Each structure stands twice: as C-alpha cells, then as structure tokens.
Amino acid sequence: MRKQLLNKFIGNYGYVLVWLLATSPLMAGVRPVADTCQSPAPPIINGSAKAICRNEAVVLTATGCTGTVVWSNGEVGSTITVHPQQTTKYTAICRAQPGCISCFADVWKVTVNTPNAPVVTASAKLSCPNEAVTLTAANCAGTVRWTNSAGVNEIVGANWTGKLEATTTFQATCEQNNCISNPSIAIAVQAVLPTKPIVTVSKHEICAGQTLQLTASSCIGTVRWSDGTEGSTRSVTPTQTVTYKAVCQIGSCQSDSSDAASVVVRSLGQTPNVLTTVTNGCPFQTGDLSKAVTSNSNGTLNAHYTFRAGPSLDSPQVQSPGAVLAGTYYVFGRDDKGCYTNPVAITVTINSCPNAIAPCLSNPATVAVRLDSLDWSKGIVRLKGQLGGSATQADWQSSGRGLFTDTGLKARYMLSETDRQRGEAVFTLTTPDPDGNGPCIGASSQLVVQAPVLSREVIGLSKKVNEPVWVSEGNNKLVELTYQLGVVNLGKHALTSVQLSDNLGAAFSIAGAQVRNVTCRADSNLTINPAYTGRGADTTLLLTGNLTVGGRSQVWLTVRLDVSQANTLTFSNKAQAQAIDVNGSLCRDRSTNGIDADPDQNGDPADNEEPTLVTLHSLRPETAETVFIPEGFSPNNDGVNDRFIIQQLPANITVQLEVYNRWGHLVYRNNEYKNDWDGTSNQGMKATDAKQGLPDGTYYYQIRLSDGREFVRFLTLAR
Template identity: 65%
Template sequence: MNKQVLNKFNGYFRWTIMLLLVTQYALAFAQPVTDTCQHPEPPVIIGSAKFICRNEPVTLTATGCTGTVVWSNGETGSSIQVKPQQTTKYTAICRARPGCISCFADVWKITVNTPEPPQLTTSANVICPGSTVTLTATNCAGIIHWPDQSTGSVWVGKPAQTTTFHATCEQENCVSNPSRPVSVQMATPVVPVLSVSNHEICMGQPVQLSASGCLGTVRWTDGGKGALRTVTPEQTSRYRAVCELGSCRSDSSGPVSVRVRPMGAQLVLKTNLSNGCPFQTADLSKAIAETNAAEYTSYQFRMGPTLASAAVQSPGAVSAGTYFIFGRNTDGCYTNPVAVMVNITNCPNAIPACLSNPPTLAVRLDSLDWTKGVVRMAALPGGSTQVINWQSDGGGLFTDTGLVARYLLSEIDRQRGKALFTLSTPDPDGDGPCRGASVQQTVMAPPREIIGLSKKVSEPIWLTEKGIGLVELTYQLTVVNAGKHSLTNINLADDLDAAFSASGAIVRSVRVHADSGFIVNPAYTGRGADTTLLMGGSLAPEKQAHSWLTVQVDVSRANTLTFINRATVQGVDTNGMICRDRSTNGMEADPDKNGDPGDNDEPTLVTLHSILSEQDLTLFIPEGFSPNGDGINDRFVIKLVPASVTVQLEVFNRWGHLVYQNTNYQNDWDGTANQGISVADSKNELPDGTYYYQIRLSDGREYVRFLTLAR
C-alpha cells in the first residue's frame, strides 16, 4: 500500500516539474528580456569638509562602486579634489558599463562661507593734487582689507594720481571677492577762456557772457555761475571767471569788458499832471510830448529813478505821486529818467479810482519740480491792485507769498497729481461799488514716464584657445517703456571693468547688436570711459526692445569664477526729463509686477564651475540648457564637432532610466523624452532637474557628465 502511494506521488511530482519547465519555456518566448543590465547600487560620498572658504580644496571620495564613478562636475574616479567658488552640491553615479548606471548618490553639499564684498563710498570723486580723500567700506561684519595692506572700515590718504580703489571683507577666516571699484580722479582744472556777445551796450540792454574749456563749474567774479550767462550791467563792468572741478579751482581767467553807454538826452515831457473830473486818476502817457514820437520807439514807466525800479502797474490810471519815465530809441538805448508829479484834486460826484482803474490779476507757472515737490507761481497784478493773497486747495506750505510764490507740495497734491492755486486781491473800497479780483491756475504733475531694464546671461561657451581659459558670455538686455508717452535719446551703459577686470579677468573682445530703433555705439569697449553701448534711439509707450552684448573673457588669471554684472539705462521723456533704471536679472524688468521697475535691481550673476582642461577645449558641451521658447539656449548644442564625426547621445534621469537616445545627434534635443515611460505632460517634456548623459563620437572619444535642465 505504501509503495503504491509512493509511486503515485512520484508520478505527480514528475508531471509537475515538466509543467513548470514548459511554462517557463513558454513565458521566455512570450516575454523576451528587455534589460539585461544589473544596475549597480549608488556610491556613497564622503568629503573632507562641508564648510570652506573660496579656493580651499575639498577631497570627495565615493565608495561602494565596482565600476567607474562619474561625478556631477564631469570628473571620473573614486576620489576627486574640487575648489568650488560658491556653495555647490555634488553627486555621482556608478557606471558598470555604458548604459548601465546606478541611481544618483546622496548629495554632498559644500558651503562656501565667503562673505559678500564690501560696498565703497568716497568723500569725493574728483580731488585736487595734494588733497585728502576718505573712503568708507560698509556691508562687512568682519575686517576690511585695502590694497595697501591696511585694515579698517575707513581709508584716508592723498592719492598722487587718478586711482581706482577696491577692498575685501574677511570674516571667519574667509575673504570676499574684491568690492566694486571706486575711482578717484585727480583734477587739474583748465583756466576758462571768456568771450562776450557785445563789448558796448546801452543802459538796460542784455549781453551774453560765455566761458569755454572748463569741464567743471564756471564761477564768475560777480557771483554768477555757469558757462553761459546773460547779464544786464548798469555800468561799465569787467568780468573774470575760474573753473572748479570738485574742490579744485583754476587760476583766474583774463578779463572781458562791457562798456555801458550813458543814457541819452532827457525826454521832452510835461512834468506835472492832474486828473480830469469826474475821474480820480491821471494818465501818465499824457506827459509825453508828440515831438518825441520820431526819436523814441517805446517808454518805461517806473516807480523810481532807475530801470531796476518797480514798474508802474497801470500807467493810464495812476494816483497822486511822483513817477519816472524813460524813453528808448531805435538803438535800444534809454534816456535819462524824467520825474513827473501827479496831483489829484477832489471832484464832485467823482468816479472812484477803483472803478476807472479796477484791480486785475493774472497768474502763470514760473517753474515746476514735481520730484522735489517745489512749485513757483508768478503773480501779474494790474489796475489798482495793491495787496495779493495766495491759496492752494492741497494744504501745502507757501514759503514765499510775494509776486513770485514758492509752494511745497502736500501729500494730497502728490496723490492727485495736481495742485489748484488761487490768487486774489481784496475789495479796495469795502462797501463801495468796487469789487476785488481773483484768478485760478491748475498745475498738473508731469506725465510719469517709466523706463525699465532686464538682463539675462546665456550659458557660458568655452572657446578653443590652447593654454587660455577663454569663455564667451552673451547678455540679452531688454529695455521697456512702461509709461504712456514715447521715450527718446535712450542710452544704455555696461561697465565691463567693474564686472570682470576688477576680479583679474581680461576682456578680450565685445560685440553688440540691437533691434532697429536703437543706435549702437561703435566705440564701445566696456572699459574706462567707453561704457555706453547704446547712444540713442526711441521707444514707443508700453513697448520693449532688445540688445545683445557678447563678451569674450580670459579667466585663466581671475581670482574668482563668479562674475556679477549690472547695466543702466536712461531716456528722455516728453517734458525733457531724464528717467533711469538699473538692470535686474532675467527677462522681466518688473518681475514683481508692481508697476515700478526701479525697485528691481537684482544683479546678473554667472558662475563658471571650473576652467576647462586643454583636452576639453577641443569640444564644447554645455552644462545645461533652458528649453522655454525664449529663443536663447533652447537646445542642447554640442559645438566644435568635426564635420566628419557623428554623435551618439544618451540621457538618463536620476534613477538611471534612459529618457532620451539619438544615434546621430543633430543638436536638436529640446528637453522632451523619447525613451522609457511617458511623463505626465502630453508633450513628453522632462521636468527641470539634473540628468546624466553619455556622448560617444564616431572617432572613438567618449564623454560622460551631468547637465542641468531648467526652463
């Protein structure tokens, strides 16, 4: 019985084994193996330090990999030494064979504790020979170091020539990059050369004085200022001037003289006038005899015996008193004044003076500086006006209420963008028949024109020049007119000395091109005084235009591989006012969308992770690209590939999965997947992040590195 059971069990067992073998064989044909790679485990990274100063070396070691360790900076080997210029994360993969890689290793982060560079200010940008200048450094909680090895937040000295200063900040034993340079110019003002439009004039005539050759401020011996002046001397005068640059002053110029011819013969006038009833005023023009008409073209009626005396408000209706009349001939010369006495007699049933000579008022805008909040209004009284009063509906402050009123805008005025002024004179006879007068004038704020500037840098391109770390950077600068009116005379400046030369890099060449409507400065170098790359052009309201600046820089001797760059733009609005902005990083001049590009000025920063070796310079492979459709760096472009060589490209994600493959790559990868599982986006767009790639050239060369995809 037991034997029968055993034989039966053995039979069932044999059939079971055969069935399993057949099933396994059938499954092998039905589902062929698609991946024979046994993906290795990711390596484990250990570093010699996590916190360093700039240029300090750190040794990174990867363990647990029996194949080849490929690091995120492109190097291979189980141990590498790095000198990051800024806080950097490093990872690695283990490659068992081409196409068979591990996931990314856990990141080893190296924090570079280098402080920010200090900010310098100077007591004077222009000094005289032998003068003292004081430089102050801020934005440093540690020790400030100056080029002469001195320390401290303040440097005081007497430069012997035009000098550019910079400083560094040492904090926790780490030294910053050099500060933005500050230039102190040694000035030797040139003695101005004077000229005059007319060496001989009549009393009361204007004459124009001019001074040439001065690059600073011209100051005249009569207290005037400016290279071009109009004066009206009352007597023969001599003028000299000096030139000031900062606190420096030139010697006095040679003199120029203006001879003032004395006044001519007196007019033939009636020297006594009286009113004619029923009027209680007299007409001064009745004093002028007809015999004067052929010789004199005009007359001046003054309250005193000089042309500088106040003018008579209403010569045709004056009250009792003494007045002075001047005649002016065809040469523009005035006669000596003649005094005219006016007597007023009382009339029965007299017409009040204020009726025959009613008070009148007019007002005009004298000057406006809305930015500083200062308005000057000029009163033009007439008739019997004696007293004037100023008022404003905005509640601002009048600091002068004379014929020219000075008014400080209130916050209400600024918010409304306008100020309403009322000029009035009281009723001259109280309960009588006369009436006062008033006039109003509204002053509007000038239209607010806004200009904005953004600046984006493309990925660095290393160039083939043996023995030299030559890199090419292209900046896109976008100028935006955010106002309601056109802007003209647009100037765009970019100081490459501040961005590169101050760090020891050498600017080798520059190229500039711009949209139509902008005028490129052909002399632009970005260095010294030649920092203006656009020297004119116009921009319609709510429009933008672009320019591109390509710079080739030798960084082989630079003391940093991080470069900070800013640009500035200015334009002239419809009121002749200049509006300015400083660039902000990226494509948007107003990234916070608050309507004011002026509060966005993030610098444009580019970091070169390392200087490429001579071998790498024979082929350029970018560290990343940004396929966002802005026309800049939208494709993964491999440069300097020989014409007869084909390129095979494979890209893997952080889990070691193949996401893109091309056996004859034509620089057309736009960040979409063509291998593996589909991504969520219907366009198969890969997410931003770090990817590992393998490039094989048909000439046998192979490159394995990491890239960054960032839209």
C-alpha cells in the same frame, strides 16, 4: 538657456521621483542595455569642505564604486578637485559598463560664502590738497578694508576720512566669515588746486536793458562771480556800464580772481519829444500818460515808450499808464535796436470834477498769481504776484497754514504738514478795497499748487550666456562665450543716460583665465564704449543710451578666453545697469540670469539678482576638442536652444545617444542621432503611448561615435 545648468539640477528631483513611481509598472522591465547588467550601487560622496570662500579648493571623493565615477561637472575619477565660484551642488554616478549605471549619488553641496563687493561713495569727487574727504562703503555686513592707488591697504572701517595731496583712486573689499569679496568699483577723488577762470562775454557793448551771456572756463570746481552769483554760464541784463570778475572754488580753496571783463551799456543820448504835463478830463479823476506822446514825438528815433515810476530803468513800470493818479512819472523812449533814451519827467495833475468818477472805478484793481518754483521734497514754494489798475498792495494766504518766510509780490512759502498730507496747497493773493466803503472793491486771485506725481522709475537688466564654442587661434584652443544682455524700462517715464558695466576681470582673470579678445554690439539707441576691455578701469560697456517706457534693448558681448591656466572652469559674473529718470535721479539694477529682467513679474527687478554661470567641460585632447557637446538645453518651443545639438562633428560620423534619468533608467535612445532630441522619452513607455515630455532635471548621457570615441557626462533639461 533660462537657468544655468549644473547649479540648478537638484531642484526637480522630487518631481522626477513622483513621475517614476507613477510609471513603475512600465519601468519594471527597463534595465540597462546589457542583459547581464547588475546596476551598481550609487557612489558615496565625501568632501574636504562644505563651506568655502571663493577660489578655494574642495576635494571631492566618491567611494563604493567598482567601475568608473562620472561627476556632474563632467570630470571622471574617484577623486576630483573643484573651485566653485558660487554655491554649487555636486553628484556622480557609478558606471560599470556602457549602459549599466547606478542611480545618482546623494548631493554634496559646497556653499561659497564670499560676500558681495562693497558700494563706495565719496563726499566729494574734487578736493583741494590737504582738505578732508570722507569715503563710505555700503553693502558690507562684515569688515571693510580699503586700498588706494599707492597700494596702501591697512585702512579698516566702513568710513574713511583723510586728506589727499594728490588724485587718488580707492577700492574696498568686504571681509565676512573669513571670506574676502572682490574689490569694489574703483572711485577716484581728484586733489587739485583751482585755476583762475577765463571770463568771456558775448557782447562788450550793449544797449541798456539788453541781455548778454557771461562764460567762465578753465574751472573744474564752482565758479563764483563778483556780484555774488554762481555758475559757469550766466545771462545778465545790466542797466549801466559794468565790470565782471570770477573765481574758481574747490572745497575751501579759491583761485585768484579772473581778469576783468567790461561791458559798456549805452543809451541814445537823446531826449524824447513829449509833453511834460498831463491833466485829467472830467468826470475822470485819473490822468492818461499816453497823452504826453504827441504825433511828432517820435521824430527820428522811431521810438517805443515805457512809463516808469522813477528815473531809472530799474524803477517799477507803471501798471496802468491810461489811468494814473496825481504825481510825477518818467517816460523812456526805445529804438528798434533796443537802446533807451534819457528819461523825461511827466507831471500829472488832477482837477476836481462835478459828479466825478472815482479813480478806482476807471482803473479797477486787479491781481494775478503764478508759480515761480516748487521743491516739494524740501517743502519750498516760490510765488510771484502781479498788481494792476488801482491795486497798490496785496496780502498772501495759504490753505495749509504754512510759513511765509518772504512776502511782497515775490513770496517764499514753507509747506505745512497739512499741505503735505493733502498733497496740495491753495494760495490766495488779495488786494484791499481801495476806497473803503466806496463803490470800488478789491481783487483776489487763487492758485492751487499740487505735489508732483513722482513715479517710481525702474530699470531692469538680464544676462544670458549662449553655449560655449571652442575655436582655434594658432596652436591654442580658446573658448568663446557670447552674452546677451537685455536692458528694459519698467517705469512710467523715459530713461536717459543708460549705462552698462561688466567687469570681466572679476569674472575670468581672478580665476586665472586670460581674456584674449572682446567684441560687442548693441541696438541703435545704445552707444557702445569703444575703449571697453572689461578689465581695470575700462569696465563701462555702454556710454549712453535712451529707453522709452516699456522699451527693451539688447547688447551682445562676446569674450574669447584662454582657460588653459585657469584654476576653475566654472565662471560667474554680473553686469550692472543705470540710467537717469525723469526726476534727475539715478536708478540701478544688477543683472539676473536668463532673458527676463523680472522673472517673478512683481515689477521689481532688483529682487531677482542672480549671477550668470557657465561651466566648461575639462579641456580634452586635440582629437576630442573637435566635438562640442552642450551641457543642456531648454525644449520649450521658444525657438531658442530647443534641441540637443552636438556641434563640430567630423563628416560621415554617426552618433549613438543614450540618456538615463537619476535612477539609472534609460529614457531615450537613438542609434543614428540627427540632433533632433526635443526632451521627450522614447524608452520605458508602451508603444501605443504618445511621446512623453521628460521633467526638468539633470540626466546622464552616453555618446558613442562611429570612429570609436565615447563621451559620458551629465546634461540639464530646463524648460
């Protein structure tokens, strides 16, 4: 149901009082069933404490009752001992006889001051032995205490820095107001020596200009290559025979160099049959390199031709082979397999012409700009320019007056404050007029780079617990709790790598309950962790999953518990969801109680964090355990828990149900109850009035079975 039962009932008392005063003439004649009943005075509650730490005990005592004291947690007696797991309010009634009860006692509120567990991060998940590592614990306003896998726990402080000789797991607790939190999620730091990488190449022999893949395996750190690059895999295009090596680095530790991997770069070993001189044809003052390739140039090579400014494949390509100035150029032939021939030099001579056409008119300057990379958060823009025609040089300009730290055709730009405020930067690449005051003109190209629109990606998580079910396992009576977790994408882009974690040990084991069995299932777009136990290191419930925009998926987690040795029958826990957003960032949310991850509808589920609480009735004798009575219901016509359903009744047993409000007035009675009460009143109203829906709140009930058994407890009505 949307709100947990016993921890919420006081909030609606004022509304009940208004309702009672408005109907007081009608209620004047409504008294308990027995004509001789003198409603007893409500008990007076006192407790041993009003503020405790989690798992501490509080003794509650009710005085002033000559009958039976029935407490809001289902226990009976003038004195009870409770172990609340979170801030809880307790009340009680005095029962003189069936149908004769007092008003509710004034509430005794027990505040549980235990802080939340810290969130621990490490400066590195990998370190070489005896290298300094720093751990940081956030989300603690008190004192942080650390423990490691060796059980050492004397470390104190929000930050811990030390050297590790072996892989170590750390946890932290938060001590505040003399209360200690649950341990944080464990974080492991591996202290390992880097191993020598194993280098493999996709091809050991290629043609010049072809690309191959390099791979370095067996390194759990950073792979550094002999040519100064990093990464476990690379694509390279060598132009000559070369040898590759790599090392593995973890922190300041570095492995030995890997075995060498050699790549042979071969050419055809032939020379293309081309003309070695080219001249212009008047009135043009430029030469055409393509005229060097004659009809019989291909021969047996079946070659394609590339013109470059130098004799190496690394030399710049000629921008406009059809209109070049005087000079020496080089032509390379390339066969269908991608192998190049040896270069042939071509000399271009330019003869004077009458009425000559300027070279820059037959080969006008052109320029183009494109974005290479953008990191707006760091303020770095990388640009590439391309010149064509008679253009030989160019200058960069920006609209925001930022700083060009690299120039040339590959430029690096640092954004200015003006750029950031505008959310864009305009770049212009200009090539000068090639002939000054002549007929030719320069060229320019412009590019607008805008700040990326980074939407705020949001994941939300809700967690609802269904009514407990008592089951038999051999001679043991166990309780099954089924949790329904709903994870939703409230952002503007899809989420990937969705994970859920739920620590059952923190919810149940710490209170003395034993988790006997865990089963889970999920929607098809989510992947359950088959190793999930909810305890120790196995608290990751979902391994991965995807959520579309506005998408909602569900996980059902059923926990079977032995609570016979538990020090409390009130259990509280939270789950946590995380995912990777479109920007590669991690978004998280802790669960809120109910079925709506964002109940206040403000778009931020993080401000609705609320534990999911369930309180079991005290264990009863074997004969009583065959009947299960819910602690409340939600009659809001949503198809879920709309009726007050008594389960596991023996055959041929009839039920008499009476329900009283907090002032001891009978509001519902049915001598042959059929599990059909929907939260409306059938007592205390005029016979001609329509059924009245009772306000949300806590009510006291008496159930009598035809076999003589009787149950007296509290329930919560929450729409």
